[in-house]
Amino acid sequence: MLNDKTIQIIKSTVPVLEIHGTAITKRFYELLFSNYPELLNLFNHANQRQGKQQTALANAVYAAALHIDKLEMILPAVKQIAQKHRSLGVKPEQYPIVGQMLLKAIKEVLGDAATDEILGAWADAYGVIAGVFIEVEAGMYQAAEQQEGGWADYRAFRVERKIVESEVITSFYLVPQDGGAIATFEPGQYVSVKLDIPGEANTHIRQYSLSDAPGKPYYRISVKREDTLQNRPAGKISVYLHEQIGEGDVLHLSAPAGAFTLDQQDERPLVLLSGGVGLTPMVSMLKTIVTANPKRRVIFIHAAQNGDVHAMKQQVDALASLHPQVSNYVVYDKPTMNDRSLQAFDKEGYIDLPWLKKVIPTTNAAFYFCGPVPFMRMMNSTLKEFGVDAADIHYEFFGPAGSLEAETEAQPQR
Structure with missing residues (x-):
């Protein structure tokens, strides 16, 4: 544990x-x-x-420094x-290496402002925080390896099927190369x-x-191809998976x-609620809950540019038709003529509060959302304005965790 003096020094560095x-x-x-290039892997x-x-x-x-006297406050973030x-x-x-480079x-x-006393306090604090991570991760490694069908590190999987879901999203059905359980x-x-x-x-x-x-004999991942956009290079890995990995090839998971x-x-x-490729965890949740709890009311809302890039629509439509407790809504901001002729969407534009109030009968519900960060910022602010309790709002970042409060939330783009 850290002594009071160390805690006060750490807190003084928060600003x-x-x-x-x-x-x-x-x-x-x-x-x-530069010192440990192998960590680039x-x-x-x-x-x-x-x-x-x-x-x-x-x-x-910053969060660790702010809550250094009550590290239990950041335990959910630590676990994530x-x-x-x-x-x-x-x-x-690898933790001592990280600590050494962080202090340096x-x-x-900070230069002269980083006194020996401050650096010593941060060294002590880092040791405690690293210890928490190491302990939590040790339990996770053990659970992952010892569960039925589990394994340590990476395991070879063969691409059993490769299915094009839309113009930009392709699914890979993966089975273990060793033929064992997963x-x-x-x-x-x-x-x-x-x-x-x-x-x-x-x-x-x-x-x-x-x-x-x-519960299936395979894992399925659905990958969006990230091509070159303004000020952003192409997604090297997604393009490689789309172009170079086919049925019979091996991936390590x-x-x-x-x-x-x-x-x-x-x-x-x-x-x-999902935007773009953010529907992937939502489809997993939907497919699970209609079997695990067929009486539970589900409202599935997906936003995309149009039907050309909307993946797994037929799968979700089929589930909704088979399970009357599921309400399925589609929002396109740039629908094609074909979308219009097929009446393939429920709303043109973006998900907004007046429309949500029409399709969601109560705020006493569990809300999950995922998608591009601007979409998530919009959903977060909209649900709060709707009056949804913060404890009922759950979301996932694709990539490093960010803040949904960090920027102006009035950008409804995807």
């Missing part, structure tokens, strides 16, 4: 971290990768280039990060996929939500992980 946190974490990653290089990882770490460090670490294969021996970054960025998972969880791409110096690891219900999971004990109505 500094609020200002210089991202500069510190940016320098931290530069030092980490664990990180998403695109998130590094876009600054997402630096911002996420800065937010985590630990799930990602377990799926990536982060090891206990603090000193370089671990179950909670709807909403993901697997890490590790790829060694010819010509690439480093291994690439990406997380993809499991898009089918548990971690055991399922993730803290964004469906509470199946809740009997209240379930509202599932």
